[in-house]
Amino acid sequence: TQLLEQSPQFLSIQEGENLTVYCNSSSVFSSLQWYRQEPGEGPVLLVTVVTGGEVKKLKRLTFQFGDARKDSSLHITAAQPGDTGLYLCAGAGAGGTSYGKLTFGQGTILTVHP
């Protein structure tokens, strides 16, 4: 069983603060995806990282894939209330499995207070 340990599980911060969410595994993934999910909706893909050591930026969000492709992080700079939501990491392609058969972390519930 491939597991993705995501931390922290809960994060409550003030507007303007920075934060980092971590995703760790003992398995090597072909790619790792980050999703954001709002209440009553399905997850929406934010980014996919593929290459070990890869860094991708999406406005105030920075995503990094570990060199060994076993871990990843999401860093948000100057968080805003609109960033509030459930953030999920998901690994794909471990052990030759289908790319769509994703292994999800437990999620991080982020609350940004104005």
Added chain:
Amino acid sequence: GAGVSQSPSNKVTEKGKDVELRCDPISGHTALYWYRQSLGQGLEFLIYFQGNSAPDKSGLPSDRFSAERTGGSVSTLTIQRTQQEDSAVYLCASSPRDGGIRSPLHFGNGTRLTVT
């Protein structure tokens, strides 16, 4: 439609009853997935359909769960003799091919199932 459509959006059923959950994928998408999400948690893979290939059922938690996909489009997830531990949000996703970086998953808004 523009996105993945799931129905019903909410379903309350009594323990022991059967339920059917429906998923309409994005038109033209050949891959379809079912996931289950417990309250505020990550997603658990259930089953995967790709074109006319035999589905990957490795994530189904028991033989009370089954799914079919008719005509390569609409899918139905059936849960027989529902139990309280089946309560969760059931999410469907589709992609043009077998996921991957150039074929990301598009999720529906899910069906919230409550077994009383």
